Amino acid sequence: MKKIRKAIIPAAGLGTRFLPETKAMPKEMLPVVDKPAIQLIVEEAVASGITDILIIIGKGKRAIEDHFDSNTELELNLEKKNKMKMLEAVKKTNGLNIYFKRQEHPNGLGDAVHTAKSFVGDDPFVIMLGDDLMQDKTPLTKQLIDSYEKTNSSTLAVMKVPHEDTSKYGVINPAKEVQDGLYDVTSFVEKPNPEDAPSDLAIIGRYLLTPEIFEILENTKPGKGNEIQLTDAIDTLNKNGKVYAHEFKGSRYDTGNKFGWLETNIEFGLQHPEVSDQLKQYIKDLAKKLD
Template sequence: MKKVTKAIIPAAGLGTRFLPETKAMPKEMLPIVDTPTIQYIVEEAKESGITDLVIVIGKGKRAIEDHFSPNYMLEANLKSKNKTEMLEMVQKSNEMNIYFIRQPYPNGLGDAVLTAQSFIGNDPFVVMLGDDLMRDQVPLTKQLINSYEKSGKSTLAVTRVPHQETSKYGVIDPVSEIETGLYDVKSFVEKPDPEVAPSDLAIIGRYLFTPEIFSVLEHTKPGKGNEVQLTDAIDTLNKSEDVYAHEFKGQRFDTGNKLSWLETNIEYGINHPEIKADLRAYLLELAEQLKKEN
């Protein structure tokens, strides 16, 4: 069985939910406190044993390339001033093989993954979405790799969501629980209405695929939103080879809309070594103020 060492981060979306900020800045570069969202994804990949990473970008995403490219002038400046901690921080991005592929037109997540086929070749690989930050003792990507090493099956991450929110996600219809937290799946349904949703187990932004997914994506027609939906391809793949679902039980932070992005910043901020004390004090003061107003 081939070792999983490659990953894809799709980052070609237009980021319209964050306009006007994302008119000039990629949404993946929006900071969580002081770190671009996409850097957390890259660090998770590295901690999980990924050595080769491709980021699928579109027009207006140059800032992502710049962020993950060495900045020799900045590094020399920090080195000359003995700012070792800052130097190590900016050099983190230099420790992986990071490549970029351009998706000509935004045509859905499935199409973005297919764009990276030449990079992946005939190897198993992980897809990591930038909207979801995961926190657990073992990185979620590593959890999926561990599961794959035992089963040899494509495995995607799911988590339980309130039933009324199933229309926001791809949802699985589980056949059985093979072992604790690992499900054999009958079908995968893209954004079902709560009345017909087969479960509360929603697909979140980490997938591990065998390379067979590419031949399926090549023949997947546009679905919801007239885009090539990755969930549709997964459901088709499941008809020819088993696809498993791994239930994630750690903390998931959704950065895909303005409110959840602000909530994520607060969650990370109250644990940030530089600002946590002042931020916690401010939040307590704000809570008291809101109580008085209500």
């Protein structure tokens, strides 16, 4: 069985929900306290044993490339001033095997993933969406890898969502729970209306797929939004073989909308050793003012 060593991070979206901030700044570079969101995704990948990462970018995303490049002048300045903690934080992303590829025309997640075909080759791989930050004792990506090593099959991460929110996600139609939290799936449905949703188990931003998905993507017709939907291709993959769904029971933070991003910053701020005490006191004081 081949080891999972490659990850794809799609980051070609326009970030229109954060305009005007994202007119010049990639949404993936919006900070979560003191780190851009995409760095947290990369850190999860590395913690899960991933060694090679392809970030799919679009126009205006140069800041992502610059962030993961070394900055010799800054590093020397910090070292000269003996700011070693800052230096360590800056150098944390140095030396990683990170590659970049441009998606020329945004045409859906399925199309973005297909651009990574030559990078993936014949290996199983993971897809990590930058809008979803996950926290658990074992990183979610590692959970999917562990599942693959048992089943030798593609596996998606799912999580229970409010039924009225199913139209925002791909949703699974589970056949049965074969192990605790691992589902055999009848079908995958992209953004169903709540009245048509087969379950409340929604696909969240982590996928582990076998390379057969690329041939399927080449023959997948545009779906919802007239774009190539990865969920549609996965449904076909499931009909040709087997795709499991792994239920994530940790904490998920959605940074893809304004409120979710603010909520994420508060939650991560409360965990941050430099600002947690101040932030707790601020929230308490603010709550008194709002009463």
